Amino acid sequence: MSTANKNLVPGNLIHPGEILSDELEARDISQKDFAIKLGIQPSLLNEIIKGKRGITAEHALLIGKELKMDPSIWKNLQSNFELDKERINQKTLQRLFAIDQWNMIEAMIPVKFFKKHELISGDPIIDIPVIKSVYRIDHLDQLPEAFNYPSIAHFRRSNKLSTDRINLVGWLNFVKFKAKNITVSQFDSRKEENLISELKKIIQKNQNVIDNCAITLNNYGIKLIVQVHPEKCPIDGVSFWSDGNPAIGLTIRHKRLDNFAFTLFHELGHIFTHLINNNNAEFVDIENHEEAGEYQNSIKENEANTYANDMLIDKNSWDAFFSKSCRLQKNSVIDFAHSQNIHPAIVKGRLSHELKSFSLKLDIDNSIN
Secondary structure (H helix, E strand, O other): OOHHHHOOOOOOOOOHHHHHHHHHHHOOOOHHHHHHHHOOOHHHHHHHHOOOOOOOHHHHHHHHHHHOOOHHHHHHHHHHHHHHHHHHHHHHHHHHHHHHHHHHHHHHOOHHHHHHOOOOOOOHHHHHHHHHHHOOOOOHHHHHHHHOOHHHHOOOOOOOOOOOHHHHHHHHHHHHHHHOOOOOOOOOHHHHHHHHHHHHHHHHHOOOHHHHHHHHHHHOOOEEEEOOOOOOOOEEEEEEEEOOEEEEEEOOOOOEHHHHHHHHHHHHHHHHHOHHHOOOOEEEEEOOHHHHHHHHOOHHHHHHHHHHHHHHOOHHHHHHHHOOOOOOOHHHHHHHHHHOOOOHHHHHHHHHHHHOOOOOOOOOOOEOO
């Protein structure tokens, strides 16, 4: 028998007394007659059959002799019963302990979100090791430390949405957990210009854009993780180091090409402007009105915004285009986008942002394909 089979825990315990009862019934032997033949009290035999007593070595010899069976069969049945009983007791204790642990941490975990995305199963014995791995902790009492996220100070904000910190921290750790399972090429910051050029071509073409951007980024040594956000977690993206490679996590929350392109290039701005100089840095891009002033005054966030704008559209070219009276005409937008090797939706999005008007009457498709 294999080691795995020896360690199996039965669903139900079968006392050898039950087997003896079946054997006596099959042979049409009464319990009273059998007890008298063995020289034991009928009440004792009844307790064995009901599982209240075990079969001793003496009983095994007597039963084996009378039933013309190897006595070791009955002794082994009793031994296996005792072992299985102990295994079940240990399994029960393990589950009771796991339930206690889960009850202790459940309020600090986005359970609904993790279940929806099949990260956890609902069985604490299975899920607790997963939670430790996702939050990168050795002991569950370290979980509160996961909420000390200094990088959450770096936000892109809105005055309409509130953030659930548990969901936010859960999403961030989930993205990092998924990033560890991605293998990419070696990162070389000197290839920045080539990477930007290839990404702009993919965005301009807008065909299978997310997958193609992921493949291109991976080829340049940057991990891309696209993971939808939980409830009350209006996060757009995050950039960080993952096992020696930069990584970007995106939610594609708005499902618009201009938003995807800007957020992706915003995170690339953090990588090429900030992360390459600090392997411990991390930047979270989220909307929240409570610290809008802090975000607006953040030098690094403004630098990432400028990087995204300038890499998507040349600054001097944009200034010249924006000063034209025809800038809101569809043909002008399309011609300018073509000159910049970028999709017209990017130009439309930039106009909407700078004019603070998100209902421009330009018939330009902004969906992600």
